[in-house]
Amino acid sequence: MxxxxxxxxxxxxxxxxxxxxxxxxxxxxxxxxxxxxxxxxxxxxxxxxxxxxxxxxxxxxxxxxxSNFDVLEEHLYAISDPYHERYGAHLAKEEIEELVxxxxxxxxxxxxxxxxxxxxxxxxxxxxxxxxxxxxxxxxxxxxxxxxxxxxxxxxxxxxxxxxxxxxxxxxxxxxxxxxxxxxxxxGTFKRLKSTIHSISKIDPQIQAQNLPPVFDSATGLTVDASCNTTITITCLRQIYNAVGYTPSAKVGNSIGIAGYLEDYANRADLQTFFADQVPAAAAVNATYNFVSVVGGLDPQDPAEAGAESDLDTQFAFGLSFPVASTFFSTAGRPPFIPDIGTPEDTNEPYTDWLDFMLSHPNPPLSISTSYGDDEQTVPESFAKRACAGFAQLGARGVSLMVSSGDGGVGDGDPDPATQECITNDGLNRTQFIPGFPASCPFVTAVGGTILFPEQAVDFSGGGFSNYFSRPSYQEAAVKGFLSKLPKGTYNGLFNPNGRAIPDVAAQSDFFRVFIGGQAFHIGGTSASSPTFAGFVALLNDGRLKKGLPSLGFLNPLFYSKAKSGFNDITVGNNPGCGTEGFNATVGWDAVTGLGTPNFAKLLKLVT
Structure with missing residues (x-):
């Protein structure tokens, strides 16, 4: 009683x-x-x-x-395993609600x-x-x-x-x-995941592009414009990831979405400028996105209120996937509570409002990217696991959810032991690598970062091992192989070798040409790689839907098995932090770039 x-x-x-x-x-x-x-x-x-x-x-x-989340998890792994007879048999919203x-x-x-x-x-x-x-x-x-x-x-x-x-x-x-x-x-306050090292810089229109010969990568057999080593555009991404000439359809029920928070707003005029600059077919029909307000999220279109994060996400995710139906979700809430202005209500936790809304949505987008997160240890384990269960529910409905892996390397992005800030929150004040959340959730696809062509790992690419979530079975073989190659004793005690490993995949993450308030900027961070990868997932879904196949849904079991040969293995670079040089990119999966970057043409054959 x-x-x-x-x-x-x-x-x-x-x-x-x-x-x-x-x-x-x-x-x-x-x-x-x-x-x-x-x-x-x-x-x-x-x-x-x-x-x-x-x-x-x-x-x-x-x-x-x-009450029955364990049953839901069994369903999720069955329908996400490309070798299972139930692969692709996603659950209905009502079936999931009954289970949870x-x-x-x-x-x-x-x-x-x-x-x-x-x-x-x-x-x-x-x-x-x-x-x-x-x-x-x-x-x-x-x-x-x-x-x-x-x-x-x-x-x-x-x-x-x-x-x-x-x-x-x-x-x-x-x-x-x-x-x-x-x-x-x-x-945890789920901040925007933009690198503090390679953040935002205005592009000088007076600088003339150099007329350099194209760059050839013997590992992939691809040739890319030399300009892609200084500025990333839609054309560059299609060249780097072998998607030149692929045309998606607007008529097969496909969809893509971007989650926006913390009063960071997408701007339609900026999107039009971007399309005119990089996607002329979209500019020709004045293409735009569908706006959805979550718990009162706003949609101001004043150029002064254009958000760098939201403009980056919408321009590249929607530019890559045009003419796939696109939606920007603006969730109300602001980052800081200001104690001296008399505000009676705390509004700095919009993340779960968005997740609640998506789970109640009758038709959520099939590919979604979010570029927000925080240090795993600032998020109570109980909350992290409950939010992660929500992501599992989306996956079971056929949604692929991409999240940025973070911009601090293995923690704080600082290789200097004298100034590192990777200290545990358990009262023991131990030095330890700091994984990010929600990247550490095993039911999302965590996207790390690369740079240049031929590609190498970008030094701020978030990577490592969760302290909350054990390693899922789909990662076991790949991650064990990586750990077995680490020098004995390397980083003993600095990470949990049995944890869910981050990231799963990677994509370009620096020098993105983005229009904000009508002006061109370069933006860097894994906040660029996640919407980029989501755009290519939307193209893969297009290929499946054209053949009458269901959407890909939860991606990781597929990527670590049948589709692993569809990735470009990144073997150069590392992600320093916490007073160390971090992990090294190496042959096979690694804790910097995961399985690697997408080779779209190969992946398309593997999933269709």
Whole structure:
């Protein structure tokens, strides 16, 4: 039985909750024993700025245990294995929701607990499967519900503020009926993944292109314009990845999407300028993208508000895949909470809002890229695993999800031991490589970075091994081979040799010619490689759909088996960080460029 407050029957909807909170908290309540659900050590770099304002509103997300996720996972691996008889037999939205729906006992128990705090059904948002509950409540009520204390925390390096706690508890009667509650202990802010080394630089229009002979790569047998070694365009990518002359269709039900966050907006005028510069067929018909607002995401078209990340993502993903139906998802939320402007509500966690929306979407895009993430250790393991389960649900529906592997090499991008910042958050302050999330989720395709032609690994390419997720079976042979070639004792204790390995694949990631606010810029980072790879996946889906085959869906089991010969093996370069030179690119899979970069023509034959 859930602990009850004698005031629960007197309370009204949370619409009028704020004036009653002080009264409600003062009422006597039945003694209720709480037990700790989660506790963390504050992540390095975050310090307490002050107490959280009592009336500060928190969008509290309560995750109920997904009763049959293990069954869903079995389905996912069966339909993603190219040698399985069920390959490509993706599940329907309703089938997935049935598998992840919580047990009725959990629903009843949590409903009773919420009711005891005056929270009525009308105040609760429920996911399509009922496995996530969302309520908006002031800090002082959350503190009572979770027997905890919230503070404003400040990040020393960035100056960002968030409202969080380092532990929370639940009544013992519902402890096993709740998997996690956030925002509580999550200090990750899912920043844009642009390299701080090769970031954004304006292109000088006065510089004349040099008339150099084309470059030939004996390993791939491909010839590429010499200009591609200084500026990456759609033409360059099609040449480098053997897709010249391939024309996709707009009539086979194909689709591609880009996830945008943190008030970074795509600009249609910039897309038109880009098309005029690089995709004349799209410019000729004034092609554009479909805009979808997620929980109030905006679509301003003022050139001054054009976002570098969103312009990069949409221009290259949609430019490569034109005329495939394209969608830009703008999710509301801003990165920092500013404690001194009186903002009553924290809005810096849009990532899960996007995932909720996509899981409820009747027809999500078949190829999706997101270029946002954070250090794995800033994301509580419970949250990382639950979000990862959401990605698995998308994969089971036939969606391929690409994510950037990160821009810090094996951690902070710094090879100098004297200045490295790769310190664990477990209170032991050990030096350790820092993998990124969501790249570390085994149900996404993590995309690392390359540079130049012939290609080599770019030094900021995120790579390494997860501390949360064990190595999936589809990676076992490839990663064991890589580990067996490492010199004995190399980096002992710096990474988890049994973890999910990052990245899976790679693509060009520097000197991308992007138009922002009407002007041309060079942009670098794995935030470029992920939408690039997503564009080529959309072309592969085009080839399958033309033949009446289903979309590729979750890619990794295919890539590590039947399709591994469709990648260009990258064997030059490394990804320094954490006071080391990082890992080396080598023959076969490596923790810098994964399986390598796509050879589209080869992959197309392998998947059709």
């Amino acid at each position: 859930v602990c009850q407050s004698p005031s629960s029957k007197m309370w009204v909807s949370l619409v009028s909750l704020l004036p009653l909170v002080a009264f409600a908290l003062a009422l006597p309540s039945k003694d209720c024993e709480h037990k700790v659900k989660e506790v963390i050590v504050p992540p390095r770099g975050w310090t307490i700025f002050g107490p959280a304002p009592p009336d500060h509103l928190i969008k509290l997300r309560i995750g109920l245990p997904q 729906a919580p047990h009725p006992d959990s629903v009843t128990a949590v409903n009773g607990w919420l009711s005891s705090h005056g929270i009525q059904e009308a105040d609760i948002g429920r996911s399509a499967a009922g496995d996530w509950l969302t309520i908006r409540v002031p800090v002082q009520l959350v503190e009572k519900m979770l027997d905890t204390k919230y503070h404003i925390w400040k990040h020393t390096a960035s100056g960002e503020y968030i409202v969080r706690t380092t532990s929370y508890s639940l009544p013992k009667d519902i402890l096993d009926h709740v998997e996690l509650i956030q925002p509580t202990t999550m200090f």
